[in-house]
Amino acid sequence: MNTIKQIEKTAKELMPLYTAGDADLPDRPLWEHPELDQVIEALRLLFDVLFPGRHIPEPADFKTFFINQLENAAETLQQEIEKALPFRWMGAADLHEKRPEIDNLYLVSTEIVNRFLDALPAIRTLLIEDVKAAYNGDPAALSYAEVKLAYPGLVAITSHRIAHELYKLEVPLIPRIMSEYTHSLTGIDIHPGATIGEGFFIDHGTGVVIGETCHIGNHVKLYQGVTLGAKSFPLDEHGRPIKHIQRHPTVEDDVIVYANSTILGGDTVIGHGTVVAGNVFLMQSTPAGSLVTRIDGGVTIKTRETPICGAGI
Known part of the structure; x- marks a missing residue:
């Protein structure tokens, strides 16, 4: 088969895979x-x-x-x-x-x-x-x-x-x-729906993910590889994710989250002044002024007695 005939064959097979009309359907062309x-x-x-x-x-x-x-x-x-x-x-x-x-x-x-x-x-x-x-x-x-x-x-x-x-x-x-x-x-990757307060700083930045329904307070600092994401989310009767519900964490004022830590869940609240160490996987809230560390495969949350500056955790 020469190329012209192959093009005609491919075009004929493609045509049924596109749906015209005004509905926002998976097979609708992106003309408008x-x-x-x-x-x-x-x-x-x-x-x-x-x-x-x-x-x-x-x-x-x-x-x-x-x-x-x-x-x-x-x-x-x-x-x-x-x-x-x-x-x-x-x-x-x-x-x-x-x-x-x-x-x-x-x-x-x-x-x-x-x-x-x-x-x-x-x-x-x-x-x-x-x-x-x-x-x-x-x-x-x-x-x-x-x-x-x-x-x-x-x-x-x-x-x-x-x-x-x-x-x-x-x-x-x-x-x-x-x-x-x-x-x-x-x-x-910051979803445009996320709410972020003043004085926000992402250091280095590569790999940071902030989900749609995140609420981030004032003077929060994140390092590279941090994810503020969702747990598994509820589905409707058609098996589709339910939209417009709180799925992502709330991070209160003056929180620091170090590199490659993951915080999940719409009911997770990271309290004011908390420091989350690197490589922590967290799906629970923390009191204000906490220090969250990863020890022996588990997560430890304790009251932070002194301020922690820089990346020295």
Whole structure:
């Protein structure tokens, strides 16, 4: 068989494997969806607003720079959010809830963008505290500029704070596209649904996983390889995971979790000021001020008598 005939045969066999229509089905082609490149471009534009100078030289006029960047970001975001919004109700059957269709996608997407833009000063305020946390939390950091230019944890939390705001505004698809793009860059996987307080620092970062329903307090520090994940989750009568329930841990203020530790479960609360040593597997809550260690294959939780600094556990 020559190549032309093989192509015709393959095309004929492929055709029945794609379903047309508006339903969000496993075999539906991805004709109508946000453009990946445009979502990433919007993320880049927003990075330049939040950390001016990372990608472009100093402008002659700061206000004009902000206006131009925000206009470009807003236009790009609005177009992609408009494409994403129908997925609110297209997936509703799987979520067991009926979401009303939107009559005017342009107006709703524009309102979402305006609300998102209104949140940017608060995001910037949080990121300043994240920069401080990285500088103060790592003796290898010799300047704030080094943190802003070279630390993957800061890239990850910046992307997350952008994606999380869009997630709160119930924008489908786009927050997850942003987070997975950043995951590919940094090796840090933060679901956009996770709630993270101020002064957050991920040291080194590679292999960190933070699940959708995590609640992380202020001034929390994680090292590489940490997983804040779910236990086995309940299924509905169709055998599908039940959505929108607390599946991931709560980590209170001033907690340190060292490298390659795994903390699982929506009912697991890591108390204020707890230190979790490296290579710990934990599925239970800890009192405030605990020290959690792994000894002889088991986990020991005891009250921490003195502060622990650095990575010396």
